[in-house]
Amino acid sequence: MTETPRAQRFTDRRVVVTGAAGGLGKVVADLFRAEGARVVATDVAVAEGVVACDLSDDVARDAFVADSLAELGGLDVLCNVAGILKFSPLPVMSAELLRKHYEVNALAPLMLAKGFSEALIESTGNIVSVASISSVMGQPYNVAYCSSKAALLLGMRALAIEFGAHKVRVNCVSPGGIETPMTGNAATGLPEDVNWEWIAKSQSVIPGFMPPQDVAESLLFLASDAAASITGANLVVDRGTVW
Numbered sequence: 001m002t003e004t005p006r007a008q009r010f011t012d013r014r015v016v017v018t019g020a021a022g023g024l025g026k027v028v029a030d031l032f033r034a035e036g037a038r039v040v041a042t043d044v045a046v047a048e049g050v051v052a053c054d055l056s057d058d059v060a061r062d063a064f065v066a067d068s069l070a071e072l073g074g075l076d077v078l079c080n081v082a083g084i085l086k087f088s089p090l091p092v093m094s095a096e097l098l099r100k101h102y103e104v105n106a107l108a109p110l111m112l113a114k115g116f117s118e119a120l121i122e123s124t125g126n127i128v129s130v131a132s133i134s135s136v137m138g139q140p141y142n143v144a145y146c147s148s149k150a151a152l153l154l155g156m157r158a159l160a161i162e163f164g165a166h167k168v169r170v171n172c173v174s175p176g177g178i179e180t181p182m183t184g185n186a187a188t189g190l191p192e193d194v195n196w197e198w199i200a201k202s203q204s205v206i207p208g209f210m211p212p213q214d215v216a217e218s219l220l221f222l223a224s225d226a227a228a229s230i231t232g233a234n235l236v237v238d239r240g241t242v243w
């Protein structure tokens with residue numbers, strides 16, 4: 001089967017993609033490369049072509065920023081994809097679980113934005129971050145994830161204002177269910193007596209989980225020059241779940 005050639009919207013653009021060993025992040029990194037970008041891909045998990053870094057570790061994250069800037073010579077796009085999700089009913093939800101969600105899902109992408117800020121101002125680049133429909137709707141047994149993604153979304157919107165004067169754009173994509181390892185693992189460990197009717201309320205009007213490419217395409221759109229006048233936005237890509 002011959003593949004349709006891609007548009008080459010990112011020729012020689014310098015891009016950092018986090019979560020690049022994961023279901024969505026790998027596709028995002030591959031698509032940026034397929035459109036001509038020079039990509040530094042990172043993840044806490046070991047994978048080929050991926051720089052290992054625990055982004056919740058302040059020292060490791062700062063070192064990753066410095067190393068990426070040295071390798072790329074600047075930055076045009078920061079693409080925050082890394083994230084964690086573990087359902088937990090309130091009686092068993094721990095401070096550790098809550099803290100880890102905040103560190104990975106909110107603190108790390110916001111501190112990466114700070115770390116790369118001078119380079120992004122220099123290039124008038126942009127930031128695209130993966131939030132979630134869980135940032136705009138409550139979900140049962142999902143306090144940690146929902147609150148962490150809401151913090152990410154509003155944090156990025158606040159940054160869009162500060163960066164606006166420098167013409168650096170900051171946007172989020174909020175996906176519904178994607179076919180990735182995260183979706184399969186999220187509910188493991190939930191007790192049998194949870195209310196599955198509540199959980200079912202997060203189903204989409206177009207049935208089924210989305211292939212990662214459907215979400216990746218929206219990230220690339222927001223990172224591209226076609227979105228030159230879009231900042232502070234939250235593009236919901238969810239087959240009709242939030243309505």
Ligand SMILES: NC(=O)c1ccc[n+]([C@@H]2O[C@H](COP(=O)([O-])OP(=O)(O)OC[C@H]3O[C@@H](n4cnc5c(N)ncnc54)[C@H](O)[C@@H]3O)[C@@H](O)[C@H]2O)c1
Binds near residue numbers: 019022024085131176
């Ligand atoms: N899968 C879904 O249905 C869904 C829906 C909405 C939003 N999202 C979001 O999409 C993004 C990608 O998720 P995915 O579905 O590809 O899941 P995934 O689990 O396949 O990928 C997430 C990646 O993040 C990495 N990661 C976790 N902790 C990290 C850390 N401390 N430092 C660096 N990397 C770390 C993981 O190793 C993993 O490779 C996440 O932000 C997730 O919250 C996913």
